[in-house]
Amino acid sequence: MQKVGVALLGLGVVGSGTYKILIGQHDKIREIYDIDLTVEHVLERNAEKIDALGIDRSIASTDIENVLKNDDIKIVAEFFGGIEPAKSFLVKCLLAGKSVVTSNKELVCKHFAELEAAAAKGKAGLYFEASCVGGVPIIRTLTDAMQGNDIREIHGIINGTTNYILTRMADEGLDYKGALAAAQRLGYAEADPTADTQGYDAAYKLSILSSLAYNKHVPLSEIYREGIDKIGAEDIAFGKEFGMTVKLLGISKNIDGKIEARVHPVFIKDDHPLASVKGSFNAVHLNGNNVGDIMLYGRGAGDLPTGSAIVSDIVFAAGKSAHKRYNFFKNKLTSKDFVKDFSSEYYIRMKVTDKAGTLSKISGIFGKFGVSITTVLQKPPTDDSGIVSIIFITHMTHEKAITKAIEAIGSLDGVNEISNLIRVEG
Amino acid sequence: MQKVGVALLGLGVVGSGTYKILIGQHDKIREIYDIDLTVEHVLERNAEKIDALGIDRSIASTDIENVLKNDDIKIVAEFFGGIEPAKSFLVKCLLAGKSVVTSNKELVCKHFAELEAAAAKGKAGLYFEASCVGGVPIIRTLTDAMQGNDIREIHGIINGTTNYILTRMADEGLDYKGALAAAQRLGYAEADPTADTQGYDAAYKLSILSSLAYNKHVPLSEIYREGIDKIGAEDIAFGKEFGMTVKLLGISKNIDGKIEARVHPVFIKDDHPLASVKGSFNAVHLNGNNVGDIMLYGRGAGDLPTGSAIVSDIVFAAGKSAHKRYNFFKNKLTSKDFVKDFSSEYYIRMKVTDKAGTLSKISGIFGKFGVSITTVLQKPPTDDSGIVSIIFITHMTHEKAITKAIEAIGSLDGVNEISNLIRVEG
Numbered sequence: 001m002q003k004v005g006v007a008l009l010g011l012g013v014v015g016s017g018t019y020k021i022l023i024g025q026h027d028k029i030r031e032i033y034d035i036d037l038t039v040e041h042v043l044e045r046n047a048e049k050i051d052a053l054g055i056d057r058s059i060a061s062t063d064i065e066n067v068l069k070n071d072d073i074k075i076v077a078e079f080f081g082g083i084e085p086a087k088s089f090l091v092k093c094l095l096a097g098k099s100v101v102t103s104n105k106e107l108v109c110k111h112f113a114e115l116e117a118a119a120a121k122g123k124a125g126l127y128f129e130a131s132c133v134g135g136v137p138i139i140r141t142l143t144d145a146m147q148g149n150d151i152r153e154i155h156g157i158i159n160g161t162t163n164y165i166l167t168r169m170a171d172e173g174l175d176y177k178g179a180l181a182a183a184q185r186l187g188y189a190e191a192d193p194t195a196d197t198q199g200y201d202a203a204y205k206l207s208i209l210s211s212l213a214y215n216k217h218v219p220l221s222e223i224y225r226e227g228i229d230k231i232g233a234e235d236i237a238f239g240k241e242f243g244m245t246v247k248l249l250g251i252s253k254n255i256d257g258k259i260e261a262r263v264h265p266v267f268i269k270d271d272h273p274l275a276s277v278k279g280s281f282n283a284v285h286l287n288g289n290n291v292g293d294i295m296l297y298g299r300g301a302g303d304l305p306t307g308s309a310i311v312s313d314i315v316f317a318a319g320k321s322a323h324k325r326y327n328f329f330k331n332k333l334t335s336k337d338f339v340k341d342f343s344s345e346y347y348i349r350m351k352v353t354d355k356a357g358t359l360s361k362i363s364g365i366f367g368k369f370g371v372s373i374t375t376v377l378q379k380p381p382t383d384d385s386g387i388v389s390i391i392f393i394t395h396m397t398h399e400k401a402i403t404k405a406i407e408a409i410g411s412l413d414g415v416n417e418i419s420n421l422i423r424v425e426g
Numbered sequence: 427m428q429k430v431g432v433a434l435l436g437l438g439v440v441g442s443g444t445y446k447i448l449i450g451q452h453d454k455i456r457e458i459y460d461i462d463l464t465v466e467h468v469l470e471r472n473a474e475k476i477d478a479l480g481i482d483r484s485i486a487s488t489d490i491e492n493v494l495k496n497d498d499i500k501i502v503a504e505f506f507g508g509i510e511p512a513k514s515f516l517v518k519c520l521l522a523g524k525s526v527v528t529s530n531k532e533l534v535c536k537h538f539a540e541l542e543a544a545a546a547k548g549k550a551g552l553y554f555e556a557s558c559v560g561g562v563p564i565i566r567t568l569t570d571a572m573q574g575n576d577i578r579e580i581h582g583i584i585n586g587t588t589n590y591i592l593t594r595m596a597d598e599g600l601d602y603k604g605a606l607a608a609a610q611r612l613g614y615a616e617a618d619p620t621a622d623t624q625g626y627d628a629a630y631k632l633s634i635l636s637s638l639a640y641n642k643h644v645p646l647s648e649i650y651r652e653g654i655d656k657i658g659a660e661d662i663a664f665g666k667e668f669g670m671t672v673k674l675l676g677i678s679k680n681i682d683g684k685i686e687a688r689v690h691p692v693f694i695k696d697d698h699p700l701a702s703v704k705g706s707f708n709a710v711h712l713n714g715n716n717v718g719d720i721m722l723y724g725r726g727a728g729d730l731p732t733g734s735a736i737v738s739d740i741v742f743a744a745g746k747s748a749h750k751r752y753n754f755f756k757n758k759l760t761s762k763d764f765v766k767d768f769s770s771e772y773y774i775r776m777k778v779t780d781k782a783g784t785l786s787k788i789s790g791i792f793g794k795f796g797v798s799i800t801t802v803l804q805k806p807p808t809d810d811s812g813i814v815s816i817i818f819i820t821h822m823t824h825e826k827a828i829t830k831a832i833e834a835i836g837s838l839d840g841v842n843e844i845s846n847l848i849r850v851e852g
Contacts, residue, residue, distance in 0.1 A: 022574075025576075028641075032573070033573060034751070129571070135714075140570060144738070147458070148734045148737030290447050291735075295724065297699060297723070304718070307574070310574075312573050321747045324745070327458070
């Protein structure tokens with residue numbers, strides 16, 4: 001029986017969930033994994049949170065030195081979020097030979113190299129399963145289940161807030177503002193929802209997953225990012241007519257060694273495995289050259305789902321005599337190693353004056369820029385304004401070509417508005 | 427850099443796929459995992475297979491002694507299938523301290539205790555990710571990603587052949603025989619399809635997955651098993667009207683410490699995540715008390731998907747200084763630890779003579795046995811036979827009650843045939 005002391009830095013939602021799981025699963029973990037996990041110290045300034053969990057105040061403090069100087073503590077789990085003081089504390093722990101487990105995606109995304117350098121120096125482990133897609137074992141899959149594959153593509157619904165909002169819009173015909181307000185009321189979105197709705201949270205995760213998948217550092221700065229706030233109820237309704245659903249996807253690809261990475265709304269066909277991922281659920285679809293397509297699905301957030309991933313990492317780390325070392329960030333890449341002018345199919349919605357010749361002029365411009373159209377939908381006017389919506393769906397085309405075509409179409413006489421442009425993925 | 431010698435026992439479909447992956451991924455595995463894998467010996471009697479892969483005949487033989495006496499061989503991957511000589515060879519390898527990687531589900535299911543005892547004695551590892559659901563990391567998930575959970579339920583599409591047959595039936599209206607013949611022509615079903623169509627293959631996997639999930643040995647003998655050969659095109663058509671799809675599922679549950687395990691056809695609702703798993707794809711849906719619902723999806727068979735899991739286990743095993751020990755089979759269980767009279771909802775299709783009073787008599791018997799009905803569908807006769815089909819769907823009820831009710835209904839005057847009974851899962 002191996003006795004392993006654990007410290008918890010912070011008793012917020014996930015920290016408290018982790019504590020509950022460590023207590024509730026203690027005996028089972030001892031029986032199956034032969035590891036006796038004990039919480040040796042918690043760092044938390046709020047006495048109410050400490051008491052609510054029934055933690056003896058004698059093992060609680062606000063001083064990281066109490067963790068560093070305790071030799072029984074082999075593993076430190078961090079729940080502060082944000083960069084500081086999390087980074088400084090974790091670097092100290094790693095240098096002191098204590099393995100670190102974290103769900104802090106911003107920290108892992110932005111400062112992986114520094115953390116890993118400290119971990120290597122201290123011969124400690126760095127574990128971050130909980131940083132991406134909550135309790136879904138996507139990191140374990142990338143690092144310990146696909147070693148025999150060149151991973152070629154990642155497509156993921158990796159933000160629960162936006163998926164919840166888009167699901168409410170699709171199922172109930174709500175507009176974006178109404179669905180966001182509903183998500184905020186139910187605690188699925190924060191008061192300031194920007195990090196979720198503008199795709200920052202998804203971009204952190206895509207950076208981590210892509211760096212592991214391709215063994216090349218894919219920094220935030222190389223990820224194209226676009227939020228969901230411009231998606232209209234009208235787009236979702238038109239999508240239904242074409243058998244398509246809007247999702248905020250994190251997409252990355254390794255195309256002959258060049259990396260493409262982007263987070264933006266995407267129309268996917270209703271029969272795509274990701275289309276049925278609803279509400280706050282997350283899913284990641286991977287393609288490996290040998291295993292083919294695989295998909296993992298589950299809850300991407302929450303105290304117990306994320307705590308489940310933290311506890312998994314703690315047990316996994318405790319069972320290791322030597323920890324995995326990461327070297328992806330050592331492959332120095334330049335901007336040329338990233339694809340910028342990516343290709344996609346596009347859905348374009350515009351408002352035009354309902355008169356002869358307009359469609360022909362628009363089509364002419366698409367043709368001029370080499371954009372080939374698969375589908376056009378124009379419906380009879382529903383009011384007396386003389387303005388109608390037209391939807392175009394294109395064949396696969398380059399981002400640059402579509403941007404130029406749209407610019408030219410927007411300035412056409414008779415075209416009142418380019419209402420939206422949403423990428424479409426097979 | 428750690429140099430690790432590997433032996434391959436057999437160069438069949440998966441053995442050859444594994445060899446190709448080991449060669450193709452050699453440099454990448456060395457770069458990312460710091461492990462230099464070399465194939466030191468292959469056991470294969472067919473020279474054509476050896477030559478086809480470009481393997482030097484000097485490292486090929488048919489004598490296991492060549493593997494046992496080679497100290498450079500740390501890991502042995504087995505592809506013989508069946509019980510012997512696989513079992514004897516692997517026991518010898520394990521006792522000699524060589525870790526074993528296998529996709530042999532029948533062997534792992536039936537002789538786990540013997541293999542694990544030899545592994546423990548030889549301080550070797552026993553790895554069998556490839557035995558269940560091909561390249562989908564379901565074993566890694568159960569053993570290394572859900573340590574902080576009481577796993578409560580498994581629902582899996584864990585046999586690609588039957589899923590392929592049922593998908594063809596659903597999509598094209600084929601009957602069972604037609605779909606089976608199509609599957610055989612395309613190589614998705616064997617000439618003797620019994621192991622797949624009667625659920626034996628799925629039961630081996632369910633035994634392995636359930637034993638790991640609940641840490642209790644769930645032997646084949648305690649798994650209820652029923653094949654798909656009685657599913658009619660008519661059942662699938664009626665299911666569509668109710669928004670349901672037939673799948674062969676492996677289901678197991680841990681209900682307050684008692685285990686229920688069964689493999690049989692099931693109607694699931696079209697919006698269930700498993701309903702969209704089509705063709706030869708597999709998926710496993712798990713419920714843990716902390717992580718909630720998660721699902722893994724991918725190819726359950728094939729040379730490269732299964733080879734991908736084998737290579738993953740080889741790399742995983744090579745990185746371990748101490749191997750995981752399994753103790754689930756040490757919990758001695760008796761028949762009383764298994765639920766036999768399980769509960770389900772039921773779809774029942776019967777043919778009755780179209781005359782007044784029949785429906786009332788049938789309903790009366792259901793009521794007498796406490797079986798409550800949610801849905802009845804009777805359609806006008808389509809011919810002059812005077813015989814019509816009636817479908818009943820029940821509320822949740824015990825297997826014993828439904829069996830008795832069906833027996834009594836079958837002997838009613840006016841009931842010509844109980845055509846089929848299929849369980850329904852929410």
